[in-house]
Amino acid sequence: MSAAREETGTETLTAPAEDYLKAIYAIGKGSGPAATNEIAQRLAIAPASVSGMVRRLADQGLLAYERYHGVKLTESGRRAALRTLRRHRVIEAYLSQALGYPWDRVHHEAERLEHAASDELVDRMAATIGEPEVDPHGAPIPTRDGSVDETEYLSLAQLAVGSAGVVVRVSDEDPEMLRYLAELSILPGKKVTVKSRAPYDGPITLSVGRQELSIGPSLAANVLIAPLADRGGGRG
Amino acid sequence: MSAAREETGTETLTAPAEDYLKAIYAIGKGSGPAATNEIAQRLAIAPASVSGMVRRLADQGLLAYERYHGVKLTESGRRAALRTLRRHRVIEAYLSQALGYPWDRVHHEAERLEHAASDELVDRMAATIGEPEVDPHGAPIPTRDGSVDETEYLSLAQLAVGSAGVVVRVSDEDPEMLRYLAELSILPGKKVTVKSRAPYDGPITLSVGRQELSIGPSLAANVLIAPLADRGGGRG
DNA sequence: CCAGAAAGTTAGGTCATACTAACTTATTTT
DNA sequence: AAAATAAGTTAGTATGACCTAACTTTCTGG
Known part of the structure; x- marks a missing residue:
């Protein structure tokens, strides 16, 4: 009703x-x-x-x-949400690119600034760093007029053994996790290949560049992947 | 008590x-x-x-x-006030210098950001634009450790007829006034000379660069001056 | 020095946002 | 389908920050 x-x-x-x-x-x-x-x-x-x-x-x-x-x-609620999301992500990108703000802390700072920054400021920030399309963690930045790329990606935890993909996005909230991912060089843009996955939610082995490493499934769930030409399909 | x-x-x-x-x-x-x-x-x-x-x-x-x-x-209240003032003025300077934000609007934007920006962000902003000592309106920026230049200046309304001075600061709150001052080229750094002052709070005539112009006393009260070598002293 | 004006305070109310505790509705399980 | 559990709501309380109206204190000027 x-x-x-x-x-x-x-x-x-x-x-x-x-x-x-x-x-x-x-x-x-x-x-x-x-x-x-x-x-x-x-x-x-x-x-x-x-x-x-x-x-x-x-x-x-x-x-x-x-x-x-x-x-x-509602439609108007969605618009409001996207306006805030745009602010947040533009601010993150700006802090990172223009002020050398560390990767793992931009989220926290943006959480507070997004409520205070005007649209004009956010637009100037975006213009200054060349109208970025994603934030430092790979999340897409909504446009001024309220559209976003809503493509859904597989997480690294779901990627089939033997498949390769490019990291498009990592979850941005936990600084510690971000530092760890950076250390492993699991970063947006990097190519990863799943080598093996142990049963019962066991560790996932993968290669990133010339490194081989192993991570737990809950970490892997925070890494989103665009699959590359594939020989495995679905889940391994 | x-x-x-x-x-x-x-x-x-x-x-x-x-x-x-x-x-x-x-x-x-x-x-x-x-x-x-x-x-x-x-x-x-x-x-x-x-x-x-x-x-x-x-x-x-x-x-x-x-x-x-x-x-x-109290001492701790003063420290808190200066911390906020530093944020405000660094943000103003940064918006103006790094983002080309218009002179007359930086104050308004900074009023909101000053409550949200972290000290780290503010310090990065300051570093990025070369540790400015004044904001775009000429107001001194408190240092990280809480000291400020508290020099008091004469206002243009008080400057003696015949005296010259350099504009050090203009009041920052009223965008319309700021636009007008910019139009008259009454800006921090400019040299002005008071040519005459009409009685009963009448208009003040002055020269700025090669221009001669006339402003009211309440506008003049918003312009702070560092007097130059002088032949008039005190009030005209 | 006292009356009136100015300045400042308390009393009591509102709104947004949160909380806990107790209750209701919905879902799941047997 | 009844009982148990999970999910969600109301009731009542608190806090910060504001308001107006009424009161008190301080200042000022004759």
Whole structure:
């Protein structure tokens, strides 16, 4: 019955509200539904708090909400989420390219700046570093007018034994993991080949450049791959 | 009797708290007392709201507060204010020099970023543009360790007829005024000479470069001057 | 030196955002 | 399909930061 309630147009969003929309976007991959508990977990707040906020966002026409059945972004909610995502990723790219900010810390800094930076600033940043299409971790940057590349990739954990691929993206939140990946030189753009995978979620052996190395599956799940011409298919 | 109450160390400050400290610093020129009403006016909030916040800041050891008698910054409050001021001015300088941000809008953008940017970011910005000593409006940038040039200057409205001086600083808040000053080429670094001043707060005639022009006293009050070798002294 | 004005405070209210505890709805399992 | 579990919601509370209205304190000028 209910859904978007009042639909009040374009007020400016608070920082928490932007964070909710980003989280909901991430959970639903842009269009799918998001569960209260999952939102709560992503934002590290209590599920009860989510109920309240979700109601407010629905009142502003940003979410479609049915009690006890999670939320989806409305068109305007999706636009707001992508605006924030663009800010975040442009800022990350700018910090990294223009200020030599270390790879593993740009995410944290961008998390705070994305709520304060104006569109004008973000556009100037993007222009200054040549309108980047991805952030330093390989995540695609939404355009000004709200479109994104939503291609889905396999994770390194899913890549078949014997297959090769190019790293397109790594998860950006954990600095420690990022430092480790950099150390292994598992970075966007690098070519990797899966050599073997031990059973029962065991380690995955792969080659990167001329190195051979072995990583656990939960690390591998954080590395997204564009497969190359293949002789294995699907899962190994 | 009362004063700083609990003295809890270094919690992180909220954006409003930082704005209060900046305002109090500006009013007291770093060390003097600030009146409730003046704080309220600067921040465009009701005086009653100031009483509440001032109490909270005093509880945190940032202000010395005596009921009915205004506030002063404590040493730790002064440090916090200067930290924010440094952020603000480094950001202004960086936006202007590194991103070609227009003169009249850097203040507004910096007002929001100053609360979100980390010290590391601010230091990187400063380093990137060569450790500037003043912001684009000529205001001195506090150093990392919390010292500032607190030299006081005459305003153009006070400069004696016949005297010359170099513009060191203009007030940064009003974009329209900044555009007008730029149009008149009254900018930091420019040499000006006061030619005449009409009585009863009348217009001030001056020369800037090879131009001769005339401005009102309230505009002139927003332009700070370092006097040059002089034949007039004091007020005309 | 006292009355009125100015300055500052308290009282009481609102809103956004969070919390915990208790309850309801939905799903799963047997 | 009832019981157990998981998911989600309401109720009630807290905090920060603001508001207006009413009150108190301080200052000032005759």
